[in-house]
C-alpha cells in the first residue's frame with residue numbers, strides 16, 4: 001500500500017457538502033438567533049410552502065420557520081402531474097432526478113369520442129402532450145406526497161425541518177417594531193405562542209387562515225359538474241390505458257392519467273370520472289351530491305363509460321368526489337404603513353381550479369419560486385423592498401389566466417361531444433393545443449414592470465413561444481460547449497437557481513475584429529458586476545459557432561479570472577437560432593434569478609444594462625462607476 005504525506009486545508013466541510021458554501025451575499029446584519037423571531041415564517045408545507053422553504057435554504061436564508069398543522073407529509077391522493085416548466089425549475093434546484101427516473105413520462109394524449117353510428121367509444125386522435133419547446137418535452141406524473149418528500153429531504157440537507165403539529169391561527173401587523181412588524185400566533189399542543197417575523201407567507205391551502213386574516217376571500221364560481229377521482233391498479237382491455245386519455249363517451253367523460261410503479265411492481269393509474277351534473281344547485285344540494293358518491297358508484301360509472309372495454313381494479317390508493325370551482329383572491333400581498341409588502345399568500349391559498357389540467361401543484365410551486373428570490377434579496381439588503389410588489393403583479397396575472405383557461409377547458413371536458421351539444425372534437429383538441437403553452441408553464445410571460453423591461457423589440461425576428469429572447473419569458477434551454485474544457489452543457493444548468501442575476505452576452509460573429517468589443521466584454525465581466533455586491537451576479541459569454549482558433553488571450557484577462565466556467569460556444573447552432581439573435585450583431589440579456597429574461601439589449605448598450613440592474617439590485621454605495 002502506498003504511503004502518503006497528506007496536507008489538506010483546515011476547512012473542508014463545504015467541499016464535502018457544497019450546501020454549506022455561502023450562497024448569496026448579505027449586506028444587512030445577520031439576524032439574531034432567537035426562537036421568538038424569524039425573518040420569514042411560512043404557514044403550510046404543501047408544495048407551495050416546501051418550494052419556498054427549499055429555495056430560501058438554497059439562497060442561504062437561515063432564519064426561517066416553516067410550520068404545518070399536519071403531522072406528516074401527504075400519504076395519498078391530491079396532485080400528481082408535473083409540467084415541463086416545473087421540471088426545469090426542479091432541475092435547476094437539482095431535485096428532478098428521482099421524479100424523472102421513477103415517475104411516469106407522458107408524451108402523448110389519446111382523444112376518444114362516442115363511436116360514430118354505434119355504441120361505445122373510438123379513438124379520434126393522438127396529440128403530443130406538450131406541443132411547445134421545452135427541455136423536457138413531456139409531463140411527468142408521480143404522487144404529490146413523494147414530491148413533498150423529495151423537497152423535504154432536500155431541506156434536511158440544509159439542516160432545516162418543518163415544525164409539524166403547529167397551526168398558524170392568526171397574525172397582526174404591529175408596527176411598534178419596524179423591523180419585525182408581523183406578530184404571528186402559533187398554536188400547538190403546548191398552547192398558543194406569539195412570534196415575530198419580517199415576512200409571513202401563507203401557503204396554507206384553500207382554507208387559508210392567513211388569507212382570511214388579510215381580509216381576503218377566494219372569489220369565483222363552483223360549476224354544477226360533480227366528478228370522482230381514484231388512484232388504483234387498473235386492469236382493462238382498453239388499448240390506451242398506459243397513456244393520458246381524454247374520453248368523451250355518451251355515458252359521460254373520463255380522463256386517464258398513467259402513474260408511477262408502486263412497491264411490488266404494480267403500476268398505478270388515476271381515473272377522473274364525471275358522475276353527475278346538477279342544475280343551479282344550492283350549497284347543501286351540492287354537498288349531498290358529492291356525499292352520495294361511493295367507490296362502487298365511481299367504478300361502475302367508469303366501467304360504463306369505457307365500454308365495450310373491460311375495467312377492473314385493485315389496490316385502491318385513494319379516491320375522492322369533488323365539484324369543479326374556479327376561484328382567485330383579489331390580492332396576494334398586504335403592505336405595512338411604509339408600503340412594504342409584509343404578508344403574502346401563495347398556491348391554493350390564493351387560487352383554486354379543476355385538477356384535470358394538472359395545474360394546481362405546479363402553479364403553487366411556481367408562485368413561491370417567484371417570491372423566494374425577491375424575499376432573499378430584500379432580507380440580504382441586495383434589493384429595494386419594492387421588488388416584492390412584483391410578486392403580486394406577476395403571479396396574480398398568471399392566476400387569472402389560469403382561471404380563464406381552466407373554466408373553458410373543464411366546461412368543454414364536462415360537456416358532450418356531438419351534433420346536438422354544439423361542441424366538436426376539433427374544438428376540444430384546439431383548446432387543449434392552444435392552452436399547451438400556458439399549461440406546460442413554458443409559455444408564461446410576465447408583463448412589463450420593475451423586473452421586466454418594457455423595451456422588448458431588440459430581438460424580434462422569431463416566435464416567442466419557440467424560445468425567442470424576450471423580456472418576461474423564461475430563458476429556454478439550449479446546448480452549448482464550454483470553452484475551458486470542451487464539455488457539452490445545458491445552458492439552464494449553468495443558470496441554476498442560486499439566487500443570482502446573470503448577464504448573458506452573446507457576441508457577434510466578428511467580435512475579434514471590432515475595436516470596441518474588448519472594452520464591452522470588460523464592462524460586462526467586471527466593471528458592471530463590481531458596482532454591485534460581489535456574488536450577486538455572474539456573467540456568461542457566448543460566441544457563435546465552434547471554438548475554431550479562439551484562445552483565452554482573445555478575451556480580456558477578467559474573463560478567464562471570473563468566468564472560466566461560463567464561456568460557452570454555440571457549437572450545436574442552437575442558441576442564436578432559438579433565441580432569435582442575429583449572429584452578425586449579437587445581443588445582451590439579463591436573466592433574473594428565477595430564469596426569466598429581465599431585459600434584452602444591443603451588445604454595446606452597457607449603460608442601459610447597468611441602469612436596469614441598478615433598478616433591481618442595490619449598488620455598492622460609493623462603489624466604482
Ligand SMILES: Cc1cc2nc3c(=O)[nH]c(=O)nc-3n(C[C@H](O)[C@H](O)[C@H](O)COP(=O)(O)OP(=O)(O)OC[C@H]3O[C@@H](n4cnc5c(N)ncnc54)[C@H](O)[C@@H]3O)c2cc1C
Pocket residue numbers: 043044045046047048049067068069070077078079080081144166167168169203204205206207208209210320346347348349355356357358359360361362364
Ligand atoms: C382532494 C384534492 C384533490 C386534488 N387533486 C389534484 C389533482 O389531481 N391534480 C392537481 O394538479 N391538483 C390537485 N389538487 C390540488 C393540489 O393538490 C393543490 O393545488 C396543491 O396541493 C396546492 O399546494 P399548496 O401548497 O398551495 O396547498 P396544500 O397542498 O393544500 O398545502 C397546504 C398546507 O398547509 C397546511 N395548513 C393549512 N392551514 C394551516 C395553518 N393554519 N397553519 C399551518 N399549516 C396549515 C396544510 O396542512 C397543508 O399541509 C387536489 C387538491 C385536493 C384538496
